[in-house]
Every structure is written in structure tokens, then in C-alpha cells.
Amino acid sequence: MNNVCLVGRLTKDSEQRTTQSGIAVTSFTVAVQRRFKDADGSYHADFINCVAWRQTAEFIAKYFSKGSKIGVSGSLQTRTYDDANGVKRYVTEVIVDEAEFVQSKCNGKQQDQQGTENALLEDSEDFQPLDDAELPF
Template sequence: MNKVELVGRLTKDPEIKLTTNQTQFCNFTVAVDRRFKDQNGQRQADFINCVAWRQTAVFIQKYFRKGNRIGLVGSIQTRSYDDQSGQKKFITEVVIDEAEFVESAGAPAGDVYRPEPASPVPTQSFNPPSADSVAASAPTAPNMQIDAPVSGGFEEGQSGELPFEI
């Protein structure tokens, strides 16, 4: 199984490019914090190269900017090529299948774009926090458990109100 799940911050604004066949794609790097601090108490980060194709690339370019936290699901892919001097170069990158909002500034957390045939790109707007706002540097909320009992239920395709606030 080849599956990668990442949560990190974009290192620059994503840009859409086109292949010679006019297929849209987007290369970007995500800074992902390591789980543990180093000997000096500093948290290290890995800079992971990613590529998204077609509607997923458009979604990322449209809704995310440098510094935004992003959740990604994909797979690792390796490839090689010969550079101008004839030396073989190897590339390892994550091919993105899904992208989702991690921060909730302007967009509900957990919104996910999973490309499906004939599925339009979501049309909600996303306004990233300004650099001087508290939200730009705030940590994410901890996982919370809601102990209120839920009465009844919803069938697929139905909506309604929950008996408690989230």
C-alpha cells in the first residue's frame, strides 16, 4: 500500500502550469513539522515536494496561499531524468489525490475536495487570515468529545439541526 497523509504549511503560493497536452498541474512544497523537538528544544520540519493534477491543482491554487495549513492525501512517486550534463537525477514527490482545509478562517474545517467524475470544483470562498491576525499563528483546536446524546438520526441526503451546538 502506498498512501501518504500530510498536514503542513505551503512554502509559497501555488501556481497552475500546463503540460504540452494542456493538462493542468501544480507543483508545491509543504513544510511538515516533525513530531519531536531536537536537542535544543526546537521543532524541525521536513519540506515535502508535492504535485497535484487537474481539478485538484485548480482547487489548491484557488483556495490556498503561502503559509496556509493544508491537509493532503496522496501517494509517493519516484522518477528520474538525465540533466543537461548527462547526470541522472532522481525525484521523489507526493502525488496528491485529496486536499482539505485545516484552518477554519473563512472556510469550515474538514471541507475536503475529492475529485469525482463530473464533480464541480467547490464554489465557497476562502479568505486567508491576515499576517497580523491571531488566527495566522494560532494552533488548531484540540479534539473534543461531545457527550450530549443524539436523538433520532438522518438518512442519506437529509439535513436537520443537531440537538447541541458544535
């Protein structure tokens, strides 16, 4: 089974191109923070190259930019090619099948999804906070 799921931030704006047959392709790099700290107490990140095709490529190019938090899933692929000097190069990249928002923007600030939902509820005319005494348990 070859399945990859990543959550991280774009290191720079994605690069969207179109093949000669008109198919959209977008390349980008995701910085994924490691789950553990080093001896200095710092987190490190891995920089993972990704490629998306067709509608997924167009979606990423349109809605994500440098620093955006993104969730992607797909498969790991390796390939080789000879560069201009005849040197064999090896590439490992994630072929993205799906991409999704991990954070949303609200009033120009980055907030996590739950924070945004709470803000929307509180702004609603019908929202009335409950007193703990009103709860049946």
C-alpha cells in the same frame, strides 16, 4: 500499500501550469513539523514536494498560498531524469489525490476550525449559553 497523509504549511505559492493537452498541474512544497524536539528543544520540519493534477491542482492554486495550512493525501512516487548537463537526477514527491483546508480565515485572522465554529455560534441570534444548573446531568 502506498498511502501518504500530510498536514503542514505551503513554503511558497504553488506553481500552476497546463500541459499541452490542457490538463492543470500544480507543484508545491509542504513544510511538515516533526513530532519530536531536538536536544535544543526545537522542532524541525521536513520539506515535502507535492504535485496535484486536474481539479485538485486548480483547487490548490486557487485557495492556498504561502503559509496556508493544508492537509493532503495521495501516494509517494519516485522518478529519475537527466538534467541539461547529462547528470541523472532523482526525485521523490507526493502525488496528491485530495487536499483540504486545515484552518479557515475569519475576520482576516487565521483560526483553527473549532475556534471558527464557536465564533459562528456565538454570533448567531439564536445562540443562548446554558447555565450549568439547567443541564440534566
